[in-house]
Amino acid sequence: MATKPSIPKGTRDFAPVEMARRNYIFDTIKSVFRLYGFQQIETPAMENLSTLMGKYGDEGDKLLFKILNSGDYLLHANPTALENRDSIKLMHDISEKGLRYDLTVPFARFVVMNKENLVLPFKRFQIQPVWRADRPQKGRYREFYQCDVDVVGSESLLNEVELIQIVDEVYRRLNINVVIKLNNRKILSGIAEVIGAADKIVDITVAIDKLDKIGLDNVNAELAEKGVDAQAIEKLQPIISLKGTNKEKLATIKEVLASSEIGVKGVEECSTILNLAEQLGVATEIEIDLTLARGLNYYTGAIFEVKAKDVEIGSITGGGRYDNLTGVFGVSGLSGVGISFGADRIYDVLNQLNLYPEELLQSTQLVFTTFGENEFAYALQCLKKVRAAGIPAEIYPECVKIKKQMAYANGKGTPYVAIIGETEVAEQKVMLKDMVSGEQTLVSIDELIAKIKK
Numbered sequence: 001m002a003t004k005p006s007i008p009k010g011t012r013d014f015a016p017v018e019m020a021r022r023n024y025i026f027d028t029i030k031s032v033f034r035l036y037g038f039q040q041i042e043t044p045a046m047e048n049l050s051t052l053m054g055k056y057g058d059e060g061d062k063l064l065f066k067i068l069n070s071g072d073y074l075l076h077a078n079p080t081a082l083e084n085r086d087s088i089k090l091m092h093d094i095s096e097k098g099l100r101y102d103l104t105v106p107f108a109r110f111v112v113m114n115k116e117n118l119v120l121p122f123k124r125f126q127i128q129p130v131w132r133a134d135r136p137q138k139g140r141y142r143e144f145y146q147c148d149v150d151v152v153g154s155e156s157l158l159n160e161v162e163l164i165q166i167v168d169e170v171y172r173r174l175n176i177n178v179v180i181k182l183n184n185r186k187i188l189s190g191i192a193e194v195i196g197a198a199d200k201i202v203d204i205t206v207a208i209d210k211l212d213k214i215g216l217d218n219v220n221a222e223l224a225e226k227g228v229d230a231q232a233i234e235k236l237q238p239i240i241s242l243k244g245t246n247k248e249k250l251a252t253i254k255e256v257l258a259s260s261e262i263g264v265k266g267v268e269e270c271s272t273i274l275n276l277a278e279q280l281g282v283a284t285e286i287e288i289d290l291t292l293a294r295g296l297n298y299y300t301g302a303i304f305e306v307k308a309k310d311v312e313i314g315s316i317t318g319g320g321r322y323d324n325l326t327g328v329f330g331v332s333g334l335s336g337v338g339i340s341f342g343a344d345r346i347y348d349v350l351n352q353l354n355l356y357p358e359e360l361l362q363s364t365q366l367v368f369t370t371f372g373e374n375e376f377a378y379a380l381q382c383l384k385k386v387r388a389a390g391i392p393a394e395i396y397p398e399c400v401k402i403k404k405q406m407a408y409a410n411g412k413g414t415p416y417v418a419i420i421g422e423t424e425v426a427e428q429k430v431m432l433k434d435m436v437s438g439e440q441t442l443v444s445i446d447e448l449i450a451k452i453k454k
Contacts, residue, residue, distance in 0.1 A: 008142065008143075009136050009142065010134070010136035010140075010141045010142025010143065011141065011142055011143045012141065012143075016363070017361055018347075020360055020361050020363065021347060021350065021351070021356055021360065022145075022343065022347055024356060024357070024360055025174070025343055025346050025347060025350070026127055026145075026147065026343065028170060028173050028174055029127070029147045029170055029341055029343075030125070030127065030147075032166055032169045032170045032173070033125040033147075033149050033166065035169070036123070036149075036162055036165070036166055037123055038123045038124060038125040038149055039123065039124055039125070040124070040125055040126065040127070041107075041110065041124050041125075041126055042126065042128060043100070043103070043106040043107065043109075043110055043126070043128070044100075044106075045099060045100060045128075045129070046067055046097045046098065046099055046100070047097065047098060047100050047105075047106055047109070048096060048097055048098075049064070049066065049095060049096060049097060049098045050096075051105065051106070051109050051329075052064055052098050052100070052101060052105060053098075054328075055101075055105045055298060055325075055328070056101055056102075056105075057202065057206065059206070060101060062133070063101065063132045063133045063134055064098045064099070064101055064132075064133065065098055065099040065131045065132070065133050065142075066091060066095040066097075066098045067095060067096075067097040067098055067099065068094055068095055069094055069095060069096055069097075073094040073095075074094060076093055076094075077090060077093040077094055078090065078093055099130075099131035100128075100130050100131065101130060101131070101132060102130050102146060102148075102340065103126045103128060103130060103146050103148040103340065104148065104150070104298075104319075104322070104325070104338060104340070105298075105325070107124065107126065107148065107150060107338075108322075108325045108326045108328075108329060108336070109329055111152055111326055111331070111334070111336075112326055112329040112330060112331045115331060115334075118153075120152070120153030120154070121151050121152065121153040121154035121159075122151070122152050122153055123149075123150070123151050124149070124150055124152075125147070125148060125149045125150075126146075126147075126148045127145065127146070127147045127148075127343070128145065128146070129143055129144065129145050129146075130143075130144065130145075130146050131143050132144075138313070138348075140314070141344055144342065144343070144344040145343040145344060146340045146341070146342065146343065147340065147341035147342075147343050148319075148338055148339070148340045148341075149163065149166060149338055149339060149340075149341075150336055150337065150338030150339075151336065151337055151338065152326070152334055152335070152336035153334060153335070153336075154335065155323075155335045157269060157272050157273055157276065157302075158276065159337050160273050160301075160302045160304075160321065160337055161273055161276040161277055161280065161282075163304065163319070163337065163338070163339050164180060164273070164277050164282055164284075164286065164304070165277075165280060165282060166339070167180055167284065167304075167306055167317055167339065168180075168282045168283060168284040170341065171284065171306070172283070172284075174346070174350065174355065175353075175355045176308055176310075176316075176346070176349055176350070176353070176355065177308065177309045177310055178284060178285075178306050178307060178308055178309060178316070178317075179284070179285045179286075179287055179306070179307055179309055180284055180285065180286045180287070180304060180305075180306050181286075181287050181288075181289040181292050181304070181305040181306070181307065182270060182273065182274075182286055182287065182288055182289065182292070182302065182303070182304060183270075183288065183289055183290060183291075183292035183293070183302075183303045184266035184267070184269055184270050184301055184302050184303060185205075185266070185293075185299045185300050185301055185302075185303060185320070185321075186262045186263060186265050186266025186269065186300075186301060187253065187257070187263055187266035187267060187270070187290065188201065188204070188205050188266075188290075188293060189201055189260075189262050189263065189266070190257040190260035190262050190263015190264070190266060191204070191236070191239055191256075191257065191263065191290075192204050193257075193259075193260045193262070193263065194235070194256065194257055194259060194260050194263065195231075195232040195235040195236055195239075196229075196231070196232050196235075197228050197229070197232040200226065200227065200228050200232075203223065203226035203227070203228060204223065204228065204236070205293035206293065207219050207222040207223050207226065208236075208240050208291045208293055209291065209292065209293035209294060210222070211240065211291045212291075216237075216240075216241070219240075220233055223236075239253070239256060239290060240290055240291050242290055246274055246286070246287065246288045249288045249290070250267050250270060250271055250288060253267055253290065254267045266301075269301060269302060270288060270302070273302060274286060274288075289305070292305055294318055294320065298322040298324065298325045299320040299321060299322055300321055300322060300323040300324055301320065301321030301323065301337070302320050302321050302337065303318075303319075303320035303321075304317070304318055304319050304320055304339055305317070305318045306318065308349045310349075310353060311348075311349045311352050311353065313345055313348060313349060314345065315342070315345075316341070316342050316345045316346050316349060317339055317340065317341045317342065318339065318340060318342075319337070319338050319339030319340050320337065320338075320339075321335070321336065321337040322336050322337070322338075323335045323336070361413055362413055362414070362415060363392060363412075364392050364393065364394055364412055364414050365391050365392050365393060365414065365415060365416060365452055366386060366391060366392075366393040366394075366414065366415075366416045366417070366418060366448075366452060367393070367394055367395070367396065367405075367408065367409035367412070367414045367416075367417050367418070368382065368383055368393070368394070368395040368396070368417075368418045368420065368430075369395075369396055369402055369405035369406060369409065369417055369418065369419050369420070370395070370396070370399060370405075370420045370421075371399075371402060371420070371421045371422070372399055372422075373399060374422075374425060375420045375421060375422070375424070375425055376395075376399055378420060378424075378425045379395055379418070379420050379430075380395065382418065382420075382430060382445050382448075383395050385445050385449070386445070386448070386449060386452075389449045389453070390453075391449065391452055391453065396408055396409075402419070409435065410435065414435060415434070415435055415436060416432060416433065416434060416435060416452055417432075417433045417435060418430040418431070418432055418433075418448065419431040419432075419433060419440075424442070427442070428444070429442050429443060429444050429445075430442075430443060430444075430445065430448060432448050432451065
């Protein structure tokens with residue numbers, strides 16, 4: 001007996017209904033990206049591991065899917081590493097490529113390779129799948145799509161504000177109620193500096209970024225485990241638990257960070273972004289969140305995260321400024337800022353809240369049904385005219401009982417059916433049935449086209 005096929009955990013098939021919903025998300029996001037002057041690019045699914053490794057921190061590196069070299073991948077493997085089952089050393093010999101972890105690092109590589117042909121500032125968007133060897137759970141998949149939008153070659157904070165405007169517009173169109181959380185990596189560096197743990201900035205940001213998930217006690221335990229001393233952890237407590245309005249939070253943290261030049265600069269950048277967003281009428285709530293770190297090493301300025309207010313799920317959009325990212329590929333001084341929309345999580349939110357437009361799934365507007373061969377031949381000519389008019393239509397491909405043909409149209413949720421018998425052929429007309437009201441009308445093809453388009 002054949003084994004029943006399956007798919008890897010953390011991946012999904014998408015049926016026509018699901019694809020219609022996903023394309024609604026992609027089309028909505030693309031239209032907003034283009035509205036703000038962004039151009040689309042694509043990069044390969046696989047990248048050289050030398051491109052990917054070291055860009056996401058130790059935790060990120062562990063989540064990279066590695067691809068075995070072609071052919072006899074053990075041919076050049078280190079015999080000692082093989083005998084000792086040293087997977088880390090062995091990996092260097094048997095794998096040179098990996099599936100992309102996100103779209104930002106491949107984009108940085110793209111910019112470096114194509115810099116001479118790009119007009120700066122370069123505004124790009126990219127919608128493609130990414131892969132992470134993560135533990136699958138609700139809202140977290142091993143294969144998922146990201147919708148990225150980035151600007152490189154400009155240090156202006158207006159870019160950050162435009163990204164906030166894009167978030168505001170996308171979720172307004174999708175009818176999802178969200179909050180934009182904002183922080184700045186310079187503030188986090190300033191905090192590490194004033195509590196006397198500047199050398200532990202990465203450990204601190206990775207730990208406090210988990211505050212919502214694991215709670216304050218576990219964050220403190222992780223900090224201690226990473227070697228942050230008890231006095232520094234104590235100084236950190238009132239900072240990460242800071243309450244109040246955005247202005248109150250920034251005013252307080254500015255006082256706390258008065259001795260840190262980089263920390264004060266981070267506060268000023270957040271204030272500028274908030275003021276510009278207010279002037280431009282951004283309606284979405286923006287909240288200063290000093291625990292927001294996103295756990296990635298390449299952020300150097302503003303950090304963004306977007307959460308749905310009406311659904312319990314992780315962030316559905318996130319990003320930030322990454323001034324130094326292209327430097328690792330040999331091009332320094334090229335500043336960039338971007339955000340990524342998590343299409344799969346947005347999809348889950350829309351499903352839970354049932355926010356899709358009713359007409360979304362009506363891919364076929366009209367189905368032709370026939371009683372015989374002569375009627376079928378006439379219907380084909382009518383079908384050609386209907387499609388030429390831009391109406392999505394099809395014909396049942398066999399001359400079977402009319403009941404079966406009607407059941408097909410009904411099963412697809414088609415709003416109209418054209419019924420063709422001997423009378424319709426003789427009069428060069430069709431019987432148009434409204435599948436919602438049940439009303440039937442004898443009409444010419446031109447009248448049919450006008451009615452459906454109306």
